[in-house]
Amino acid sequence: MPVPPFTEATAQQKIQAAEDAWNSRDPDRVVLAYTPDTEWRNRTEFVRGREAVRQFLQRKWNRELDYKLRKSYWAHSANRIAVRFEYEFRDDNGQWYRAYGNENWEFDENGLMAKRYASINDLPIKAEERKL
Numbered sequence: 737m738p739v740p741p742f743t744e745a746t747a748q749q750k751i752q753a754a755e756d757a758w759n760s761r762d763p764d765r766v767v768l769a770y771t772p773d774t775e776w777r778n779r780t781e782f783v784r785g786r787e788a789v790r791q792f793l794q795r796k797w798n799r800e801l802d803y804k805l806r807k808s809y810w811a812h813s814a815n816r817i818a819v820r821f822e823y824e825f826r827d828d829n830g831q832w833y834r835a836y837g838n839e840n841w842e843f844d845e846n847g848l849m850a851k852r853y854a855s856i857n858d859l860p861i862k863a864e865e866r867k868l
Contacts, residue, residue, distance in 0.1 A: 739847035740815035747812035750847075751819055755807040763793035771848045778854045800825035800833075804868040810838065817841045824861070824868045832866060833858045 737753060738746035757766045767786045776783040776792070783792050797803060805823035812818065819839045826832045837856035844850045 737847050740843050740845065742812045742814065742817065742843075744809070744812060747817045748809050750817055750841075750843075751807050751809055754819075755805055758805050759803075761797045761803055763790045763797070766793055769849055770852070771844055771850045774848075774850055774852065776852045776854070778852075779856050799827065801828065802826050806868060807839075815843045815845075817843075822868070824866055826863075830863075832861045832863050834861050834865075834867070835859070 738749050742750070754769065757769060760766070767790050770786055770789055772786050773784065774786060774789060776789060778792070781792070783789055803823060803825045805821060807819045807821045810818040810820050817840075819841070820837075821839065822834060822836050824832060824834050835856050835858045837854055839855075840851075840853045841849050842851040
């Protein structure tokens with residue numbers, strides 16, 4: 737897996753790897769990309785450490801059913817990557833949503849994500865409006 741300093745090509749590899757991991761909906765797989773003391777802001781929730789991230793993801797995917805995510809490159813620097821994303825899910829009442837947002841990532845020298853800051857907005861949609 738790529739390590740800093742990133743090029744546009746290696747940043748895109750990191751983004752694709754993150755998309756693939758998150759679409760697995762396997763918290764044990766996803767947390768391996770983060771430092772043991774990773775710091776997150778996800779909407780209004782602040783999470784610190786791999787175990788807290790694992791618990792966060794378990795809660796997330798228990799609520800957000802049939803989750804499907806797409807990430808795209810926005811920008812990068814030596815050890816940071818910015819992405820745009822959208823994902824779709826339904827709740828347990830069958831209501832579908834599309835979530836849009838941006839993430840800012842910062843990596844350590846080993847290529848593990850030390851910081852993740854996500855801004856996200858949800859839009860209720862009809863099942864026939866799904867794109868993913």
